[in-house]
Amino acid sequence: MRRPPIEPLLEIEKLSTHFDTADGLVRAVDDVSLRIEPGRTVCIVGESGCGKSVTARSILRLVDPPGRIVAGSIRFRSGDGVVDLAALDPGGPELRRIRGKEIGMVFQEPMAALSPVHTIGQQLIEVLRLHEQLGKAEARERAIAELRGVGIPQPERRIDAYSFQLSGGMRQRAMIAMALACRPQLLVADEPTTALDVTTQAQILRLLRTLQEERGMAILFITHDLGVVAELADRVAVMYLGNVVEECDVDSLFHDLRHPYTRALLRSVPRIERRARRRLPTIRGQVPHPQQRPSGCPYRTRCDHVVPGQCDAENPALVSDGLREVRCVHYPTAESIRDGHDLRPEEVVADAG
Ligand code: SF4
Known part of the structure; x- marks a missing residue:
């Protein structure tokens, strides 16, 4: 409520x-x-x-x-x-x-x-x-x-x-x-x-x-x-690289998040229930040097959900649905944030080690 x-x-x-x-x-x-x-x-x-x-x-x-x-x-x-x-x-x-x-x-x-x-x-x-x-x-x-x-x-x-x-x-x-x-x-x-x-x-x-x-x-x-x-x-x-990419209440962060970077951050946190010996996923690549900030969305060099022609064109605006804010081409409207647009499975997450 x-x-x-x-x-x-x-x-x-x-x-x-x-x-x-x-x-x-x-x-x-x-x-x-x-x-x-x-x-x-x-x-x-x-x-x-x-x-x-x-x-x-x-x-x-x-x-x-x-x-x-x-x-x-x-x-x-x-x-x-x-x-x-x-x-x-x-x-x-x-x-x-x-x-x-x-x-x-x-x-x-x-x-x-x-x-x-x-x-x-x-x-x-x-x-x-x-x-x-x-x-x-x-x-x-x-x-x-x-x-x-x-x-x-x-x-x-x-x-x-x-x-x-x-x-x-x-x-x-x-x-x-x-x-x-x-x-x-x-x-x-x-x-x-x-x-x-x-x-x-x-x-x-x-x-x-x-x-x-x-x-x-x-x-x-x-x-x-x-x-x-x-x-x-x-x-x-x-x-991420000087921008707020997602802003929400703490429960949403852990249970109902949206932005690809937030998803990747959460995946890289160790959890007790994860199978022992399984390598922890990491966010692939490095944070770019601040003087070499990529054009378009600054996260696009590490993102698993890039939309060619959009993500490299301009940095998306921060969009609000009244409860949270997200900066990503997959969430261009309040409705898309509320609906929680399901991103395709991540296939290019590198393993640590
Ligand atoms: S705007 Fe594109 S590159 Fe940036 S987080 Fe969203 S999908 Fe990834």
């Missing part, structure tokens, strides 16, 4: 972030539209180089030159109004206020994000004093409470530790404490569990889910891992 529309917290429309390099133009993010409702989780999934991290960094306006937003808007509900983050000065006071206070961020490698010459407490206290105007003693008390809130044992002691004195899991918890200290409405998390072992990864995902339930924040989670998507997502955007 269709839910009544909810005002989005974040609405990205036709966002393009390009890198004009000496070797040519890289369209890292191209015509991407996405929306996140309050309290919900959207996962962006895709192979490396698909543009998912650049999308996250574009929202936060943390794209380094020569990258720049060349088109589109990023409308974020801030206070009583809506601001277009794409139109703000990346180094200006309004964006600095929004980043940290209203939008928190966690990255894959906390060692790169945390200062090695300041203790965890000094960094957390600085965030709290900057955004919440707390006095020193009050900020320290809050910092200890925040560390406790993310499951760091003995926070009264750990607050004076340096990042290199903590384990990978503890560092990521400290990073989450810092990102969420000011109770942001949105957390942008870019592969925050990728560098962690499986047990710690599961603990961090559980922590994020618990904090989300307690605080009602929305999460934009960037990952290449469909297991993480299954754990966390309400909605999923699948990206």
Whole structure:
């Protein structure tokens, strides 16, 4: 049943972030539209180089030159109004206020994000004093409470530790404490569990889910891992070479998907029930170098369902049936998406190994 529309917290429309390099133009993010409702989780999934991290960094306006937003808007509900983050000065006071206070961020490698010459407490206290105007003693008390809130044992002691004195899991918890200290409405998390072992990864995902339930924040989670998507997502955007190729709710992704790339991604996930010793199918070929993006549909060099004369002519538009969006010549209308046009069997999927 269709839910009544909810005002989005974040609405990205036709966002393009390009890198004009000496070797040519890289369209890292191209015509991407996405929306996140309050309290919900959207996962962006895709192979490396698909543009998912650049999308996250574009929202936060943390794209380094020569990258720049060349088109589109990023409308974020801030206070009583809506601001277009794409139109703000990346180094200006309004964006600095929004980043940290209203939008928190966690990255894959906390060692790169945390200062090695300041203790965890000094960094957390600085965030709290900057955004919440707390006095020193009050900020320290809050910092200890925040560390406790993310499951760091003995926070009264750990607050004076340096990042290199903590384990990978503890560092990521400290990073989450810092990102969420000011109770942001949105957390942008870019592969925050990728560098962690499986047990710690599961603990961090559980922590994020618990904090989300307690605080009602929305999460934009960037990952290449469909297991993480299954754990966390309400909605999923699948990206390939800078484009969103399919956007749908998480159940549809796993049980009623459409786009050939999404199908291939799902086929390449190991499943316990698959016959032992059977080789896992992989997506044939490699993701093309971004400077050698194929004409037409960028997935056509790896796709098993190419329609000659169409797929190489132009990149299909993203078509919506009101519940999901798909970018493929096999789904040119809302009806074709709803009907779930059955693609012919895949005969050219290469085996791994
Ligand atoms: S548009 Fe063509 S090449 Fe692209 S995914 Fe669809 S069938 Fe494959």
